[in-house]
Amino acid sequence: xxxxxxxxxxxxxxxxxxxxxxxxxxASVPFGGRYRFIDFALSNMVNTGIQKxxxxxxxxxxxxxxxxxxxxxxxxxxxxxxxxxxxxxxxxTSDVYxxxxxxxxxxxxxxxxxxxxxxxVSSSHMICNIDYKQAMEQHIESGADITVVYKEATxxxxxxxxxxxxxxxxxxxxxxxxxxxxxxxxxxxxxTFIIEKNLLVSMIEKxxxxxxxxxxxxxxxxxxxxxxxxxxxxxxxxxxxSINSYYKHSMNLLNPEVWRSLFFQPNLIYTKxxxxxxxxxVVDSDVKNSLVANGCIIxxxxxxxxxxxxxxxxxxxxxxxxxxxxxxxxxEGSQVEGVIFDKEVHISQGKTITGDKLMPSVxxxxxxx
Amino acid sequence: MKNxxxxxxxxxxxxxxxxxxxxxxxxxPAVHYGGKYRIIDFALSNCCNSGIxxxxxxTQYQPLxxxxxxxxxxxxxxxxxxxxxxxLPPFVQQGxxxxxxxxxxxxxxNINFIDGHxxxxxxxxxxxxxxxxxxxxxxxxxxxxxxxxxxxVIEVPWEEASRFGIMNVDEAGRxxxxxxxxxxxxxxxxSMGIYIFTWSVLRDYLLRDEQDASSSxxxxxxxxxxxxxxxxxxxxxxxxxxxxxxxxxxxxxxSNMDLLADLPELNLHDHExxxxxxxxxxxxxxxxxxxxxxxxxxxxxxxxxxxxNHSVLFYxxxxxxxxxxxxxxxxxxxxxxxxxxxxxxxxxxxxxIEDGAVIGDVEAGPLAEIVVxxxxxxxxxxxxxxxxxxxERKQAI
Numbered sequence: 001x002x003x004x005x006x007x008x009x010x011x012x013x014x015x016x017x018x019x020x021x022x023x024x025x026x027a028s029v030p031f032g033g034r035y036r037f038i039d040f041a042l043s044n045m046v047n048t049g050i051q052k053x054x055x056x057x058x059x060x061x062x063x064x065x066x067x068x069x070x071x072x073x074x075x076x077x078x079x080x081x082x083x084x085x086x087x088x089x090x091x092x093t094s095d096v097y098x099x100x101x102x103x104x105x106x107x108x109x110x111x112x113x114x115x116x117x118x119x120x121v122s123s124s125h126m127i128c129n130i131d132y133k134q135a136m137e138q139h140i141e142s143g144a145d146i147t148v149v150y151k152e153a154t155x156x157x158x159x160x161x162x163x164x165x166x167x168x169x170x171x172x173x174x175x176x177x178x179x180x181x182x183x184x185x186x187x188x189x190x191x192t193f194i195i196e197k198n199l200l201v202s203m204i205e206k207x208x209x210x211x212x213x214x215x216x217x218x219x220x221x222x223x224x225x226x227x228x229x230x231x232x233x234x235x236x237x238x239x240x241x242s243i244n245s246y247y248k249h250s251m252n253l254l255n256p257e258v259w260r261s262l263f264f265q266p267n268l269i270y271t272k273x274x275x276x277x278x279x280x281x282v283v284d285s286d287v288k289n290s291l292v293a294n295g296c297i298i299x300x301x302x303x304x305x306x307x308x309x310x311x312x313x314x315x316x317x318x319x320x321x322x323x324x325x326x327x328x329x330x331x332e333g334s335q336v337e338g339v340i341f342d343k344e345v346h347i348s349q350g351k352t353i354t355g356d357k358l359m360p361s362v363x364x365x366x367x368x369x
Numbered sequence: 370m371k372n373x374x375x376x377x378x379x380x381x382x383x384x385x386x387x388x389x390x391x392x393x394x395x396x397x398p399a400v401h402y403g404g405k406y407r408i409i410d411f412a413l414s415n416c417c418n419s420g421i422x423x424x425x426x427x428t429q430y431q432p433l434x435x436x437x438x439x440x441x442x443x444x445x446x447x448x449x450x451x452x453x454x455x456x457l458p459p460f461v462q463q464g465x466x467x468x469x470x471x472x473x474x475x476x477x478x479n480i481n482f483i484d485g486h487x488x489x490x491x492x493x494x495x496x497x498x499x500x501x502x503x504x505x506x507x508x509x510x511x512x513x514x515x516x517x518x519x520x521x522v523i524e525v526p527w528e529e530a531s532r533f534g535i536m537n538v539d540e541a542g543r544x545x546x547x548x549x550x551x552x553x554x555x556x557x558x559x560s561m562g563i564y565i566f567t568w569s570v571l572r573d574y575l576l577r578d579e580q581d582a583s584s585s586x587x588x589x590x591x592x593x594x595x596x597x598x599x600x601x602x603x604x605x606x607x608x609x610x611x612x613x614x615x616x617x618x619x620x621x622x623x624s625n626m627d628l629l630a631d632l633p634e635l636n637l638h639d640h641e642x643x644x645x646x647x648x649x650x651x652x653x654x655x656x657x658x659x660x661x662x663x664x665x666x667x668x669x670x671x672x673x674x675x676x677x678n679h680s681v682l683f684y685x686x687x688x689x690x691x692x693x694x695x696x697x698x699x700x701x702x703x704x705x706x707x708x709x710x711x712x713x714x715x716x717x718x719x720x721x722i723e724d725g726a727v728i729g730d731v732e733a734g735p736l737a738e739i740v741v742x743x744x745x746x747x748x749x750x751x752x753x754x755x756x757x758x759x760x761e762r763k764q765a766i
Contacts, residue, residue, distance in 0.1 A: 032652065032653070033652065033653030034652070034653055034669075072443075254655070256655055256657070256672060259652065259655050259672075262652075263651075263652035264652075268650045268651075269650070269652070270650055271650075273648045275643050275644075275645050275646070275648075277403070277404070277405060277637035277638060277644070277666070278403070278404035278405050278637075278666045278667055278668040278669075278681075278682075279654065279666070279667050279668075280638070280665075280666055281662045281663060281664060281665045281666075281667065281677075282631055282663070282664055283631075283663050283664050285662055285663055285664075286661075287656045287660070287662055288656065288657075288658050288660065289656065289657060289658040290655075290656050291652075291653045291654070291655055291656075292653055292654050292656060292667075293653040293654075293669065294405075294653075294668065294669050295638070297638065306653075307653070308653075
């Protein structure tokens with residue numbers, strides 16, 4: 001895998017997480033008690049053995065850059081290769097952002113200067129644990145020009161599939177059609193593909209000349225002329241494309257099988273370390289069916305919740321069906337139900353906050369109630 | 370190289386005999402503690418939090434785990450271009466070589482390392498104690514007093530005083546005399562085994578001590594008494610707070626249990642004195658609908674389906690449905706089957722406990738002896754822990 005560069009493409013603007021992305025990019029939305037979306041994409045690359053990863057950012061990069069640092073948490077603080085964070089190379093006065101391919105084009109030198117033969121491109125909001133080795137082998141054995149990764153979304157609901165991109169493939173696994181809506185096929189495109197670097201460079205240049213600015217259209221336009229093969233991801237996949245689906249996929253982690261599959265199979269997911277102590281339970285703690293990260297102090301009742309690092313639930317407080325992000329504090333006797341708290345929300349004594357778990361509301365970062 | 374004001378020498382070669390099976394394959398400072406840490410994390414984190422960026426770690430007994438755990442010191446911010454952490458095992462040289470004979474000899478053999486940093490002061494600490502301390506305050510006191518040596522002291526209960534090195538200190542804090550494990554202690558001020566020396570003075574005494582064939586080359590037994598006899602300025606630095614030597618099974622267990630108090634004296638949640646450790650990259654713990662957890666410390670990567678009461682669980686521990694874990698320390702990656710009972714035990718890393726097994730002396734209740742199983746134990750359903758515990762304890766003592 002020393003012959004592969006990883007690209008994490010954050011140039012896609014279709015996903016909307018409203019309040020959760022008010023001050024951060026999709027890639028840095030907290031997920032699963034201690035991670036951010038991009039941790040999955042980065043860890044997948046690194047666990048596959050890729051030592052050179054570029055992150056094409058778009059907007060609101062502060063929290064993302066803070067999170068990534070030197071890349072050391074993902075073993076990407078390398079002399080050879082390592083982490084490259086590449087913000088858009090467009091000038092605000094004259095250019096308008098037209099699509100993710102513009103970022104690829106703006107950083108074409110990055111590809112030209114790299115010696116690696118292959119490129120794996122992935123997005124960050126398709127949360128999964130995948131080892132690309134097999135996909136890479138299939139790519140080479142099948143003689144494909146491009147290999148696109150999909151998930152057979154048999155048991156996915158309408159929400160998961162909304163805004164999705166789908167394939168139709170033939171018996172040999174070759175992609176025949178790419179569709180922007182559900183039409184028989186439930187093979188959902190994971191916005192991940194493998195391609196030879198030189199081919200990618202020429203395709204980028206050609207597409208830009210033709211005023212085509214999305215990687216999706218670039219691939220779709222080549223279905224007849226190039227051999228585009230499909231690779232199926234069989235592990236867990238969470239497509240987070242709205243607040244509702246964020247809530248749903250977070251709560252799915254309360255199924256131990258999903259927990260194991262996403263966090264351990266096949267590899268571990270790395271994130272920025274916070275050096276929090278283990279979580280503290282006292283005599284009145286009553287925790288059921290919850291995911292709890294380190295550094296929490298739980299003195300009250302917690303049921304069906306995701307607690308991020310450093311959350312404090314004080315005596316007599318009751319938290320149900322909620323996602324509570326880092327360093328929130330719920331003081332004595334308060335009741336919280338069916339909500340998503342962004343980081344550092346403080347609920348003072350005896351308050352009640354009730355949301356609808358079917359339409360959970362988001363309490364924004366550092367709110368005081 | 371730029372001169373360093375103060376560097377630390379961390380004694381981490383101890384065997385920890387009294388920890389029995391827990392130190393069969395690793396040195397005492399590498400023993401797991403507090404659900405996430407190893408004992409040495411406290412000394413290393415204190416260095417980091419005190420602004421000491423150069424630490425020599427003296428290893429000897431079973432260093433493999435310790436060496437790979439410390440690595441280049443990045444977990445404690447000790448991966449530095451100038452200074453940082455250096456592992457200092459015993460070595461051979463022209464004319465032979467030898468093991469570290471005593472604590473003072475270990476420092477003596479590394480005079481070249483210390484001279485290389487040309488420090489004004491040397492902090493000598495050990496990797497055997499659990500405490501949070503700002504060494505910078507102690508260094509300030511050392512400088513203000515114009516002392517040749519400063520020894521950190523703590524008040525211990527009078528009835529335990531004869532287990533420690535006891536100081537007699539005058540009103541100004543100057544040490545008048547020092548007795549190692551006195552039968553009739555004059556004070557209850559115990560040495561914490563934390564010393565700051567003015568390097569030029571210590572260097573001189575190390576050279577002299579090495580010439581003395583009758584010396585046991587130990588700080589407490591030889592160097593400190595010699596300095597006192599010579600009338601050097603020896604100062605006591607009073608420490609208040611939690612400090613515990615976890616050198617025995619009982620004290621290791623107690624110290625872990627101390628963390629489970631509602632407001633423990635040792636505050637791991639104190640962000641100013643954070644204790645750093647190497648991170649195993651585990652997901653948040655999962656607490657199942659069937660689980661009950663009270664008065665416990667539980668680390669990431671655990672899956673809890675049963676009951677955990679007054680216990681410490683390290684990362685990656687699984688507790689099966691119907692299992693009860695009480696008054697116990699469960700080290701990393703232990704799998705506890707369904708309907709298992711564990712009572713007042715320490716279970717070594719990676720052990721597997723089969724469904725239905727009963728570990729520990731349940732009938733004796735809180736007065737039960739602590740049962741210890743080493744790393745990688747396999748405990749079948751019909752395990753007879755009474756026999757095993759007696760055997761383990763014999764080994765441990």
